[in-house]
Each structure stands twice: as C-alpha cells, then as structure tokens.
Amino acid sequence: MNPKKDIAPSDLTPREVFESRRDFIKKAGVGLIASTALLLNCPISAATPKNTNLSSRKLKAISTAYGKGEKLTSYEDVTSYNNFYEFGSDKSEPAINAKLFKTQPWTLTVEGEVRKSKTIAMEDILKLAPLEERIYRMRCVEGWSMVIPWVGLPLSELIKWAEPTGNAKYVEFISLEDKQQMPGQNIPLIDWPYTEGLRMDEAMNPLTILAVGLYGEVLPNQNGAPLRLVVPWKYGFKGAKSIVSIRFTEKQPVSSWMKISPKEYGFYANVNPNVEHPRWSQSTERRIGSGLFSSRIKTQMFNGYADQVGHMYSGLDLKRNF
Amino acid sequence: MRAFSLKSISLDGYLTNKLFVFSIAILPFLRLFYLALNDKLTAHPIEFIEHSTGFWSLTILLVLLLLTPIRQIFKLNKQIRLKRMLGLFVFFYAFLHVLTYLWLDYDFNYDEIAKDVIKHPRILVGFIAFILLIPLAATSNNASIKRLGASWLKLHSLVYLVAILAVTHFWMLVKRDIREPLIFAMVLFLLLAVRVYFRFLAKQGRPS
Numbered sequence: 001m002n003p004k005k006d007i008a009p010s011d012l013t014p015r016e017v018f019e020s021r022r023d024f025i026k027k028a029g030v031g032l033i034a035s036t037a038l039l040l041n042c043p044i045s046a047a048t049p050k051n052t053n054l055s056s057r058k059l060k061a062i063s064t065a066y067g068k069g070e071k072l073t074s075y076e077d078v079t080s081y082n083n084f085y086e087f088g089s090d091k092s093e094p095a096i097n098a099k100l101f102k103t104q105p106w107t108l109t110v111e112g113e114v115r116k117s118k119t120i121a122m123e124d125i126l127k128l129a130p131l132e133e134r135i136y137r138m139r140c141v142e143g144w145s146m147v148i149p150w151v152g153l154p155l156s157e158l159i160k161w162a163e164p165t166g167n168a169k170y171v172e173f174i175s176l177e178d179k180q181q182m183p184g185q186n187i188p189l190i191d192w193p194y195t196e197g198l199r200m201d202e203a204m205n206p207l208t209i210l211a212v213g214l215y216g217e218v219l220p221n222q223n224g225a226p227l228r229l230v231v232p233w234k235y236g237f238k239g240a241k242s243i244v245s246i247r248f249t250e251k252q253p254v255s256s257w258m259k260i261s262p263k264e265y266g267f268y269a270n271v272n273p274n275v276e277h278p279r280w281s282q283s284t285e286r287r288i289g290s291g292l293f294s295s296r297i298k299t300q301m302f303n304g305y306a307d308q309v310g311h312m313y314s315g316l317d318l319k320r321n322f
Numbered sequence: 323m324r325a326f327s328l329k330s331i332s333l334d335g336y337l338t339n340k341l342f343v344f345s346i347a348i349l350p351f352l353r354l355f356y357l358a359l360n361d362k363l364t365a366h367p368i369e370f371i372e373h374s375t376g377f378w379s380l381t382i383l384l385v386l387l388l389l390t391p392i393r394q395i396f397k398l399n400k401q402i403r404l405k406r407m408l409g410l411f412v413f414f415y416a417f418l419h420v421l422t423y424l425w426l427d428y429d430f431n432y433d434e435i436a437k438d439v440i441k442h443p444r445i446l447v448g449f450i451a452f453i454l455l456i457p458l459a460a461t462s463n464n465a466s467i468k469r470l471g472a473s474w475l476k477l478h479s480l481v482y483l484v485a486i487l488a489v490t491h492f493w494m495l496v497k498r499d500i501r502e503p504l505i506f507a508m509v510l511f512l513l514l515a516v517r518v519y520f521r522f523l524a525k526q527g528r529p530s
Contacts, residue, residue, distance in 0.1 A: 073365075081365035089499035092364065142497070144366055189498045260498060276441050279495065284434060286427070288365050292358075295429045 059131055059213045061151045067135025073146035073289050075215050081288065082222045083140065084241055085189055086175070086182040097183050098221035103242075106226050110158075113168035113248035120161070122226055126212065129157040133216070134209055136232035138239075139271045139303045143280040146288045150230050151213030156204045158246070164200075168248035171203040172196070173229055173240035190256050196229065196240040197253035197267065201312050207232055207305060210243075233305040235269045266322040270313070271303035275322045343404050347411045350378040351418070368426045372419060379415035380488050382408055384509050387485060391516040406462050409481075413459040420452050444494035451487035454480050485510055 080095050087094035087101075106122040131151050139145045159171070177193035179185045185192045202208060211230045212219055219225040224241025231238045237257055247253075257265035264278060273283045284296040302309050354371060357363050364370045386408040392398070428435045439445045458478055460466075467474050489510050493503040 077365035085498070091366075144369075187499070279442060279444060279497070281434075281438050281442070283437070286366070286368065292363075292367055292426055295431075296427070296434070 057217045059151050059216060059218060061131040061133045061213070061216070064132050064134055066133075067137070067147065067149070070135055070137070070147045072135065072149055073287075077289050078146060078148055078214060079220045079222060083142075083236065084184075084222055084224065086184045086192075086194065086242070087222065088184045089187075089189060093184075094222035095220075098225075101181055101221040101225065101242075103221065103226040106244075108158075108227065108243060109245045110162040111245060111247050112172070113165045113250060115163040115165060118162075122212075125153075125158065125210070125227065128161055129153040131212065132209075134230070134232075136207075136230060137303055138230075138232065138236050139285060139299065141235040141237060141265075141269070141277060141280065141282075143282070143285050144288055145285045145297075145299075145303075149215055150209060150211040151216065151219075152209040152211035152230065154206060155208045155210050155229070156206070158210060159203060162246065162248070164248045167250045169200055170249045170252055171198050171200060172247040172249055172253040173198075173243050174245040174247065175240050176242040176244045191259055193244075194240060194256045195253065196238050196255045197249075198229075198231065198238075199252075199312075202231070202309075205309060205312065207308050233271055233302040233309045235271060237265070238269050268313075268318070268321050270309075270318065270322075271299060272301060272318055272322065273299040274301075275319055340404060340407060344407060347382060347408065350374060350415070368422060371422045372427065375415045375419035375422060376492065379412050379419055380485075380492060380506060382415065383412045383481070383485055383488065384506065384513065386412060387481070387510070387513045391513060391520075394516070394520050409462055410459060413455050416452050416455055420449075444491055447487050447494065448491040451484050451491060454484050454487070458484070482514065 081091045082094040083091060084094040084098070087097040104122070107119050108122070108125060109117065109119045111117040131153055133149055133151055135147060135149045137145055137147050173196045175194040176182070177185060198208070209230050211224070211228050212226060214220070214223060219228065224239070227243050228241040229239045229243065238255075252267055255265070255267065257269075258267060271282075276282055281296075283299055285299045286296050287294070300306070354363075354374060357370075358367070386405060389405060389408075424430055424435065428438070439449060458480060461470060461474065461477060470477065489503060489506045492506060493500065496503055
C-alpha cells in the first residue's frame with residue numbers, strides 16, 4: 001500500500017499564483033477542465049504569475065497528491081490563529097510576539113539511542129531529501145480544524161540520517177527554550193521546554209513530516225519556524241514547534257501535555273471521535289474559515305487518515321491509549 | 323430594555339447617569355457588529371463571539387455586585403438605581419452567548435447539543451447559570467417587585483449562585499492559562515466576603 005502518488009516534480013506553486021488560479025477557475029466556470037489540468041500539473045496560461053521575482057522566502061517543493069481537492073484554510077487564518085504558548089497563550093499573540101524571533105542560524109541535535117550524537121544545520125536538513133508539498137487536515141484538540149499546505153520532508157529521512165540503534169523505540173522532540181526570545185516562557189504554564197513524542201513506527205510513517213514551510217514559503221515564525229513536526233492523524237498539539245533536539249529513547253517519553261494533565265492528554269493523542277475529551281467535543285469539529293453560518297463537520301477516525309495509519313494500532317485499545 | 327420614563331428625570335442626574343451607563347454597556351455589542359462588518363472577528367469568529375459575550379456578561383455582573391459594597395463602604399444613603407439596567411445587560415450578553423452557542427455553533431442540532439452538555443461539565447455549569455438568570459430577568463420589572471414583596475429579594479439572591487457558576491464555567495474552559503478566570507474568581511470572592519462582613523456587622527449592631 002503506497003498512499004503517495006507523486007506527480008511530476010515541479011516548482012511548488014506560489015500562493016498568489018494558485019489563489020489567482022482558483023479565481024480563474026471560478027470565473028471561467030470550467031472547473032472540471034481546470035482541475036484536470038491542475039491535477040496533471042499542466043500550466044494554465046491565464047494563471048502565469050505576473051511577478052516572477054522569487055524572494056528568499058519562497059521554497060521549491062515537489063507537488064504531491066496529498067489533500068488534492070481540499071479547500072485550503074486561508075494564509076491569513078493559518079498564520080493568525082496559533083497555539084504556540086512560547087509566544088503567549090492567546091491564539092492571536094504568537095503572530096505578534098514571534099515577529100522578531102531569530103531562526104537563523106539554527107541547528108538540530110540528535111541524541112539518545114543513536115550510533116553517535118550529532119548536530120545538523122538547518123541548511124543541511126533541507127538537503128536530506130527533496131522538499132514536498134503536503135496538504136494536510138489539522139485537527140486541534142479544542143474542536144477546530146484547518147487544511148494547511150505544508151512544505152517539508154518526511155521525518156523518516158532525518159531518522160535514517162540520525163542512525164538510531166536497535167534500542168530506539170520512541171522519538172522525543174524538544175522545542176527551543178529561550179526566555180529572551182520567547183516571552184511566553186517567562187510564565188510557568190508548561191515545564192519548559194515543550195516536548196512531544198512518537199512511537200518509532202509513527203515517526204517513520206510516510207505521512208509524518210518535518211515542516212519547514214507553508215503556502216510555498218518559509219514557515220512563518222508563529223507556525224513553529226524554522227522546523228516543526230506535522231503528524232496529521234493526531235491532535236495538533238503533537239506537532240512540536242521550533243524543534244532543536246530529537247532524542248531516541250527506549251521508554252515512552254512523557255510529553256508536556258501529559259505532564260500537565262494525564263487524564264486529558266495521552267501519549268497517542270490520535271484524532272478519535274469516539275474518545276471524548278472533558279472540555280471539547282471530539283465527535284464534531286469546526287473548520288476554520290467556513291463562515292459564521294456554516295455547520296460543524298463530523299470528525300473522522302484518525303482525522304481521515306485511517307487507511308494510511310490504522311494498521312499501526314491494530315490490537316491497541318484506543319480508548320485506554322488515547 | 324425598559325424604556326426611559328419621564329418620571330425618572332430628576333435633579334440628581336439619574337437619567338443622565340443611566341444614559342451614560344447604557345452607552346458604555348452597549349459598547350461590547352456594537353463592537354461585535356463593527357468587527358463583523360470589517361471581517362475582524364479572527365479566524366474563529368464563533369468562538370470569538372462566544373468568548374466576548376461571555377466575558378462581558380460576567381464582567382457586568384461583577385460590576386453590578388460591586389455597587390452595594392460601594393454604597394456600604396462609602397456610607398451613601400442614596401440607592402444606586404442602575405442595578406436593574408446592569409442586571410438586564412448581564413442577561414442580554416448571556417442570552418447572546420447562549421444563542422451563539424445554540425445557533426451559530428450548533429445550528430440548533432439538539433442531539434449534538436445534548437451530547438455536548440452531558441459530556442462536558444463546563445457546558446452544563448454554564449447552562450445552569452443561564453437558566454437561573456431567566457427568572458431574575460423576568461421579574462426585574464416594578465410590578466414583580468411589588469407582587470413578590472419579600473420573596474423578590476430571596477429570589478434575586480440567586481445572583482450570587484449565578485456568579486459562582488459563571489466563574490466556574492469560565493475556569494473550566496481554560497486549558498492552561500488560568501490567569502483571567504483567576505482574576506474573576508478573586509474579585510467575586512472579595513465581593514462576597516464584603517457582603518458577609520457587612521451582614522455580620524449588621525447582626526452585631528442589632529439589639530438582642
């Protein structure tokens with residue numbers, strides 16, 4: 001089973017271009033023809049970008065079949081509504097407080113159950129594998145969801161480079177701790193730094209990526225720049241942001257949210273409409289950007305990625321291992 | 323909202339005060355309209371409206387509960403006559419809060435709403451607080467005050483329970499950063515403590 005149906009490599013379409021493409025599609029009213037063209041990645045003449053100057057924020061990435069046909073959440077919404085407590089606990093705060101956050105230079109350390117602890121620079125991470133665009137649904141534990149066009153590389157590529165030993169059963173992700181730059185860390189809401197974890201097979205799953213961008217551009221600071229985890233079948237909080245270290249362990253790591261409230265947040269945190277959370281509805285969700293008068297939508301098992309990830313949990317009691 | 327009656331014009335500027343307070347208390351409502359028209363209700367407008375109306379209902383409730391202690395502490399003889407209007411504003415924002423939840427958030431889907439209320443204690447607590455507010459708003463008119471006599475005061479002391487439930491409801495919503503509900507809880511605690519203290523003084527001063 002290979003869920004990855006790659007389309008011929010090409011430059012990732014910049015946001016303005018495909019937004020104008022959407023306009024074009026709507027206006028021309030030839031949705032079928034146009035979407036076929038898009039699917040085959042044919043250039044649509046009307047959508048040729050006026051401005052071909054690519055700033056340094058643009059990223060080249062391979063287009064993939066993931067999330068084709070999903071209506072994207074607007075760039076504005078994706079970058080203004082963020083849970084990133086390092087920059088404030090209100091969702092509007094990260095966009096303001098992370099403006100001056102320095103993401104260059106950046107290095108990532110791999111440690112724990114690896115052949116040899118080592119450090120890799122951000123530039124070299126980008127060379128581990130070609131960048132891909134992955135359009136994923138993101139379901140927050142708070143009952144809302146988005147569709148985000150991430151740019152990143154499979155986490156498995158980094159893990160191969162890290163050379164974990166046979167004892168490595170879990171992977172722990174550690175975010176940056178820097179009280180000077182991250183004002184939210186002056187408040188002890190979390191036992192800083194933020195940590196998250198995955199089982200080895202989850203980390204190696206082709207869906208799991210390290211994102212370095214979204215909407216064809218370098219990751220905005222408030223979205224976890226320069227490097228964050230994206231695990232689309234799990235609740236959003238699993239996606240550790242601004243990662244500085246990856247630690248391979250034999251024992252299941254205890255994540256930040258598990259420490260705060262083990263009854264509310266489990267290690268797995270798979271999106272599951274059948275396991276209720278004490279605060280928020282998990283059977284339905286509200287899609288961000290759907291407007292004031294739209295209905296909630298049904299939350300899908302594994303956030304709709306059951307075909308790709310369900311096999312990893314056969315025999316596991318998901319009600320107990322939430 | 324009760325219409326302004328000519329009777330209430332008096333030299334103490336009562337009507338002016340009333341107009342002034344009304345203009346302030348209606349601002350959060352007008353602000354929502356302004357933000358909606360300018361597409362500034364954030365990425366999650368329904369949540370924003372829910373939080374905003376809930377916040378202002380609770381805030382006005384605490385302001386209302388502050389009026390009596392102010393009168394007692396500063397030994398003002400004059401009754402502060404803005405309580406009814408503020409009380410109705412508390413109800414108004416609570417009503418918008420509940421309406422947003424039932425209509426915009428849940429589309430009057432009663433199955434889903436019932437599930438949500440049963441499974442999530444914070445929703446249940448909020449609902450109880452709102453239901454208790456209804457008889458208070460319904461009996462806020464002069465006729466009811468006359469008709470109910472002494473039991474009117476008893477009925478309206480439910481407002482303390484409503485305040486406690488509302489603060490609890492807010493507290494239970496917050497995932498981690500409890501600073502805001504903590505402030506509300508502390509203010510409410512102070513307001514209740516002041517009342518207990520004055521009641522104690524009154525009992526002491528009473529000849530046995």
